[in-house]
Amino acid sequence: MSELTEQRRFVTPEPDEDWPALAERALPGEPSAEAIEKLRGWNLHLFVRNPPGVLLGSDVIFVEAPRVVTGRYEGLGS
Amino acid sequence: MLDILIRNGRIVDGTGLPAFHGDIGIQGGRLARVGGQLTGPARHEIDACGQVVAPGFIDPHTHFDAQLMWDAQARPALEHGVTTVVNGNCSLSLAPLRAEHRPKLVSMFQQIEEMPDAAFDGAFAWEWESFADYVAALRGRVALNVAPLAGHSPLRMWVMGGAEAQKRAATPDEIRAMQDLLRDCLEAGAVGLSTSYVDMDENLFPVPSRFAHFEEIDALAAVLGEYGRMLQVVPEFYNTDITLARVDQLAELSLRHGIPTTFSPLFDSAVMPENVSRVLDRVGEQFQRGARVWPQVQTRPIDISFNLEVASLFFIALPAWYLTLRMPRDRKLAALGDPGTRQGLIDAAEPGGDTQRFAHLRVRDSRDASLIGRNLGEIAKERSTTPAAALIDLSLDEDLGVHFLSANMGHEDPSRIGPLIANDLVHVGASDAGAHIQSFATYGDTGYLFSEFVRKGHHLSLEHAVRKITGETAQIWGIPDRGLLRSGMAADVVVFDPETIARGDERPAHDMPENGMRYVREARGVDTVIVNGELTWSAKGGYTDARPGVVANA
Numbered sequence: 001m002s003e004l005t006e007q008r009r010f011v012t013p014e015p016d017e018d019w020p021a022l023a024e025r026a027l028p029g030e031p032s033a034e035a036i037e038k039l040r041g042w043n044l045h046l047f048v049r050n051p052p053g054v055l056l057g058s059d060v061i062f063v064e065a066p067r068v069v070t071g072r073y074e075g076l077g078s
Numbered sequence: 079m080l081d082i083l084i085r086n087g088r089i090v091d092g093t094g095l096p097a098f099h100g101d102i103g104i105q106g107g108r109l110a111r112v113g114g115q116l117t118g119p120a121r122h123e124i125d126a127c128g129q130v131v132a133p134g135f136i137d138p139h140t141h142f143d144a145q146l147m148w149d150a151q152a153r154p155a156l157e158h159g160v161t162t163v164v165n166g167n168c169s170l171s172l173a174p175l176r177a178e179h180r181p182k183l184v185s186m187f188q189q190i191e192e193m194p195d196a197a198f199d200g201a202f203a204w205e206w207e208s209f210a211d212y213v214a215a216l217r218g219r220v221a222l223n224v225a226p227l228a229g230h231s232p233l234r235m236w237v238m239g240g241a242e243a244q245k246r247a248a249t250p251d252e253i254r255a256m257q258d259l260l261r262d263c264l265e266a267g268a269v270g271l272s273t274s275y276v277d278m279d280e281n282l283f284p285v286p287s288r289f290a291h292f293e294e295i296d297a298l299a300a301v302l303g304e305y306g307r308m309l310q311v312v313p314e315f316y317n318t319d320i321t322l323a324r325v326d327q328l329a330e331l332s333l334r335h336g337i338p339t340t341f342s343p344l345f346d347s348a349v350m351p352e353n354v355s356r357v358l359d360r361v362g363e364q365f366q367r368g369a370r371v372w373p374q375v376q377t378r379p380i381d382i383s384f385n386l387e388v389a390s391l392f393f394i395a396l397p398a399w400y401l402t403l404r405m406p407r408d409r410k411l412a413a414l415g416d417p418g419t420r421q422g423l424i425d426a427a428e429p430g431g432d433t434q435r436f437a438h439l440r441v442r443d444s445r446d447a448s449l450i451g452r453n454l455g456e457i458a459k460e461r462s463t464t465p466a467a468a469l470i471d472l473s474l475d476e477d478l479g480v481h482f483l484s485a486n487m488g489h490e491d492p493s494r495i496g497p498l499i500a501n502d503l504v505h506v507g508a509s510d511a512g513a514h515i516q517s518f519a520t521y522g523d524t525g526y527l528f529s530e531f532v533r534k535g536h537h538l539s540l541e542h543a544v545r546k547i548t549g550e551t552a553q554i555w556g557i558p559d560r561g562l563l564r565s566g567m568a569a570d571v572v573v574f575d576p577e578t579i580a581r582g583d584e585r586p587a588h589d590m591p592e593n594g595m596r597y598v599r600e601a602r603g604v605d606t607v608i609v610n611g612e613l614t615w616s617a618k619g620g621y622t623d624a625r626p627g628v629v630a631n632a
Contacts, residue, residue, distance in 0.1 A: 004363050010323045012292045015247035022549050045317060048286075056284055057291035058275050060314075060323040071355020 010062045013055045022055070026063040039063070080105050080120035080261045084573065087126030089113060091563040092133040093543050102131055107611035107626070122613065126573050130540065133548040134161025134222075134570030134609065135524045138555060139310075139342050139374055139507065141165060141191045141513035142224075143172045144379060145455070148206055148591060150625055151221040153523050155511055158581070159572035159602040160562055161608075162630055163511070166227030167342075168312050169287040170273040172204075172525035173212030174259055179185050179240050180204060183232060185280040191513035192391065196592040207221035210266035213629050220627035221614045223570070225308060227559055228263035230287035238567070243286035244279070253297045269555060270308030271298055273570035275324065277312065282391030285570050291459055296331065303335030315339045319405035325360045335407055336552060342374030342508040354498060361503050372554055374507035377527045379490035382517050383442060383584065383597055385481045386414070386473040388503045391517045392484055398426040411478070414470050427466040435558045436465035441472070443481035443586060454482075481586060492530055496537030499527070499546065505554055506546040512531040515596035522581025522599040529580035529602075540576055549623030550608055557630050569611040572584045572604065579603030 011026055023035035030038075040047060042062040047053050055061075082104040089112065090097045100113035103120070140163045142152045152163060163344040170190065175183055183200045206212045209228060212373035216224055235241035237255045248256065252332070260271060273295065295309075302309055308332060321341075328339040357373060364371050384390035389403035402413050413419045425607065427435050437455030444450055449457065449472070454465035461468060472480050486503045489495060499506050506527065511520040524547055531537045540545070552561025559568045582600035590596055607615040612626040 004326075004367070005359075007326065008321055008358070015293075017289055023317075024292050045314070045320065050282070055583065056288045057294070058273075058288045060320050066319060069356065071352045071357075071359055 008062055009064050010051050010060045011060055013057060015057070017055070019053065019055070022061065026061070041065065042066075079119060080110060080116070080440045081121045082124065082569075082573070082608065083118050084124045084126050084131055086114075087131035087573065088478065088576075089131060089563060090130050090132045090541050092545055092561050093547035094549070097541055098147065099129070101573065102563065103370060104571070105612045107569055108566050109563060109565050109571075111570045112565055116378045123230035124573060126605070128575070129573050129605055130544075131563070131571060131573050132159075132387065134560050134607065135159045135547045136162040136164075136225075136551040136555075136561060137511055137524075137547075138164045138340070138507040138551055139188075139509055139511055140168050140511040141167060141170070141193070142511065143170070143226075143401070144187065144193060144197045144201070144487055145512050146216065146220055146224065147204075148197075150627075151614065151621055152512065153589075153621070154314075154598055154600055156222050156607055156609075156621070157604060158522050158524050159574060159601070159604050160222065160511075160524065161548050161570040161572065161609055162223040162225060162557065164225045164227060164269060164555065165512075166229050167270050168277060169229045169285055171232055171272070173206055173209045173226075173229065173232070174236050176207055176262060177204075177234055179232065179235045182235065182240050182279075185245065186231065189280040189282075190277045190285070191510075192388070192516050193513065193595045194388075194590060195441070195625045196590055196594045201591040209263040209268060212629040213267045213421060213632050216326070216627075217626055221625050222627045223560070223630045224627060225269040225555065225630040226267070227270050227272040227308070228260060228268040230271060230295075231285045232299045233259055233263075233271075233298075234286040234290065238286075243581070244283065245290060246289060247291050248294050253294050253610060255395075256294070257297055257301045260298055260303070264305045264307055267544050267629045268307070269348035269557065269631050270310060270312040271302055274312040274536055276314055292327070296334070299331040299335045299337060300437055304336045306556060309337055309339045311339070312340050315343055315345060316350075318350060318356050319402060321353070321357055322360050325357065325371055328371045329367065332364075332369040332371060333367065338370040338372065338556065340372040340374055340505060340507075340554070343625070344373040344375050344504075344508075345489045346491070347380075348488070349379055350482035354494075356502065357502060365503060369552075372505040373503070374505045375495075376489065376508040376510075377499060377506065377523045377531065378509075379388070379485075379495075380487040381584070382484045382487060383481055383586075384484075384517055386410075386478045387595075388516045391514060396426055398423055405599050407478075411556075414474055420467070420470055423470065424464060426575060428464055433464050433466070436469055439465065439469065439479060439482045439484055442483040443479075444472070445479070447474055449480075475614040492535050492537075496535040499531060499554075500538045500542065502628075505551070509552070515590070517597070519581075519584045519597040519599040522601065525579050525581040525602060525604070528574075528576065533577070560630065569608060571606075571608040573606040575603040575605065577603070
């Protein structure tokens with residue numbers, strides 16, 4: 001089976017998980033407030049919804065900053 | 079005796095192999111002979127000299143759910159050569175659904191797919207709850223074939239109740255109940271399951287499917303795996319990183335359960351120029367691993383037409399406008415005429431005096447012919463006002479009857495879209511046919527494929543283009559017995575002129591129930607459409623009374 005290139009890491013919420021619990025799982029060892037603040041910064045898409053920051057079961061939650069990447073596919077024209 | 083004999087055609091059989099000349103014989107709803115010279119006799123003969131004879135087109139992303147109940151032909155899709163439609167996309171289907179949940183589902187359809195009340199309310203007798211009864215209701219009623227998806231949102235509502243489905247994770251017992259219910263749907267003929275990660279209901283609250291944790295979708299995918307059926311999702315297409323995460327999730331489900339998956343839409347736009355490239359990189363890697371994650375790409379550029387009668391998709395990023403346009407008509411007219419509200423809307427659209435947002439809008443229909451085709455920027459300048467003010471004033475002048483066009487909002491560069499849709503990893507689809515009917519015409523993407531990317535851009539050969547919307551679609555979806563011209567297969571056939579097939583001009587039409595308005599495009603260059611061996615439409619005779627459509631997997 002072919003290897004995958006590394007992508008921006010993410011997790012999905014566990015049932016009944018809130019931001020503190022998710023922060024502890026995703027960023028173990030970091031102080032809770034700082035970990036939550038990091039997650040907030042990496043997941044602004046969840047904070048522009050109403051109510052801001054509410055977690056849905058299907059959400060994608062990034063646990064690291066965006067990577068600087070460009071597409072390699074060259075099939076498109078100009 | 080043959081039922082239909084198509085003579086002298088240029089046969090493009092849906093495999094992608096080179097075209098060849100010959101006749102086609104149809105008998106008992108099936109292709110009796112493909113190729114060679116047939117002597118007949120036949121009850122009906124069609125001279126296809128100079129024309130292409132191809133398998134009927136398959137549209138894998140439609141929302142004809144309600145329309146099929148009052149319009150057997152899904153007009154005008156059928157006359158474009160579409161003989162099979164996949165409906166129930168984006169987590170929304172008319173079954174399985176308890177009667178008490180119908181108002182909620184209708185409200186979601188209205189919000190997400192911009193379907194008017196009249197498309198549901200009194201337009202048809204809603205007599206089913208189970209998927210099997212829904213399939214039974216389609217039998218003998220439709221002129222084209224239907225490959226229905228079961229929607230994840232109604233599935234949740236059935237098991238958890240309407241309120242709980244939009245509130246929390248499902249319990250293990252509820253997940254097992256959903257698995258059983260999905261199994262019933264697949265047994266009855268569902269082609270798969272659809273879910274959505276982006277859609278919102280009439281209160282702008284996430285739809286039920288978005289409350290499902292991965293364990294739930296994994297459990298449902300396991301049931302799909304028992305039947306080898308499709309999982310369709312709507313990802314967060316406006317964000318590349320999230321789309322890539324969805325590609326990886328789908329790939330895991332595909333590998334774990336041995337199912338095909340598809341996500342739609344995948345757009346190209348100047349706002350996210352790396353989007354397509356990055357997503358296709360990842361899709362390619364996942365295919366290399368053996369996963370099946372098909373990105374659906376539409377052929378047409380993104381154009382939005384609207385008038386202020388409805389809260390168009392065009393205003394979704396302008397809450398002040400969107401909420402005003404959602405008001406009942408009398409209140410809306412009063413609000414637009416109120417100086418304070420009017421100025422608030424103008425300020426919202428033109429913050430800091432930046433008038434660019436509406437300047438490009440063109441007047442497409444007006445009682446004042448001198449306005450048609452002109453953009454709001456120049457009209458506003460002439461009137462010493464701003465484009466947003468001109469939009470309101472022109473609309474009020476004609477009792478909201480003026481139509482505007484926002485053209486080329488994305489996905490519009492043929493030099494990029496042509497190679498994209500020719501890519502082997504790309505599934506041509508995402509037409510959204512039957513939805514957003516008051517924002518743009520979702521019909522004719524197949525004609526546009528030939529006119530823009532075969533004849534004009536030469537990005538695909540004729541055979542390749544036909545394969546992309548026939549044999550390949552049937553293969554990706556596991557739709558049996560269709561998509562190819564091969565002896566013994568179902569006789570879904572379209573005859574068209576390869577030099578003229580195209581989509582017609584977009585125009586408003588008042589052909590919905592209760593005289594409701596939608597945008598449509600008629601077919602160009604299509605001669606004959608045959609479904610299961612019966613003539614359903616011809617350029618000479620128009621639509622027939624035949625209702626030969628079947629549920630494709632039932």
